[in-house]
Amino acid sequence: MTEVALEAQFTQWREYVHRRPELVASDADELEDHLRDSVDGLIALGLRSDEAFLIAVKRMGGLDELSREFAREHSERLWKQLMFTGDDPRKARSGRDLIAMLICAAGAAVSIKIPELFGQRYDGDGMFYATNFALFALPWLAAFLAWKRRPGIRVYAVLLGLFVLGAVAANAYPVDDDSQSVALTASHLPLALWLVVGLAYASDNLRSSRRRMDFIRFSGEWFVYLVLIGLGGGVLITFLYGTFEAIGVEPDQFIWAWLTPCGGVAAMVVAGWLVEAKQGVIENIAPVLTRLFTPLFAVALLAFLVTIGVNGHGIDVNRETLVLFDLLLAVVLALLLYSISARDPQAPRGMFDVLQLVLVVSALAIDAVVLITMTGRIAEYGTTPNNVAALGENIVLLANLAWAAWLLLRFTQRRGGFPAVERWQTAYLPVYAVWLWAVVLILPPLFSFR
């Protein structure tokens, strides 16, 4: 074997070592030096270079074992993996991403303070920030994602158009601050805009079901990161308060008018960047959470159904309980979605799939009871924007879950494949978008801005 071939083997070996998060670059250098010494020593004993390499590698032991030993000594490195990794070729790219993210986060932080120049005080009265908050953060997140994907000019135009439409919906209608319509816009517009972010996320391949599933995953991980950042922010605020009050300075103005709004919108962009930079780190949490809570929710819902059956007590339906049951359906759907997103489509059927079916079916049964009562109520008292929105949501989620239950049933009975379950969920995303935009754009004029 020639010198060149030996070098090629060393290069290959380095690549294997580089994939180990436990071994940092200087460890790799040190171990390579060791390997070279061993090889030289063996060649001096009369071995051919390829034989020497084989034996030296074998003596060093498996990389698994080696990394385990290093990990035991350097457990902090596994944590650092969350922030700082990247193979050399990807480093330049992630550096540019970091700069783009910082620009977008700074843009978001600045943009939320701009309305103050026009007399909209952040801590003042009024619903301006409640309805517009998402408009200061999500366009920047979408811009960051689109910048990474580099889609065609048409996608940019559509994204821009939708955000402008959102701004119009939030501000153009003549609604009172205490009307139901304002509350509906404040709760539905962020979700509608989130799906616009989804458009930016999947802009490199909009029709691909896998890409949309990636977006669902992205949403979950983004949320987890945002909560983590929020917790850290809470600790920071607590200390700011305590320390500055101790020296007789009241930091209220700074915290509530600057830190929380600017930090909040910037955190939304940063969370998006974190998910992008570290795909797969939090990914492991979603399956754990769903595995944990799918059985628990299934048992809770079944217990609820049995109690209704035994007591014969109907559900007291008013708007609050309807919203509650909407949220319940959303949670069940989320459990379903995230276990689907984490599931290997090729994996065989198991007990967990049956459990999921039980969960979905019991949620459907409960919801059917709620829906019947609610329809009667609307027929009796007439409609308001709120109960139309709540009812609509219920129907949208119910339709999704009903068909999902059917597909799951076919799957557990081995009459259908798992990809069909997944495709149904990704194909359904536009339905949410249509409904959310309808609530934001059509409901207020329909009820003459009540």
Add this chain to the structure above:
Amino acid sequence: MRVTKDLVAASATPIVLGILAESESYGYAILRRISELSGGELDWTEGFLYPLLHRLENLGHVESSWQTVPGERRRKYYRITKQGLAELTEHRRQWETVVDALKQVWPHVGFIPLGGTA
């Protein structure tokens, strides 16, 4: 004959510090020296030595630097610190106590043949 795991673990730090007290050295050479000193009986793996060196460095007993000796590759050399020397003295005191005790006990028992009963 193999030295048991516990004994290897207990003697590792004083051996490495002792070797580094002779002169500064690098991983491969340290392993060679250990093998040489023990007549091949002590066979450490890389997965054992390097994490140990890193731990000693974290504790401040040794320090390391990448150096290029003329005619050789760039290598990470380890050298013992003052604190490491003090640590070595302490280890040595303890080991001498143990060895002393063993030496006093064993002559009375006599030589125990391998595999025999005491």
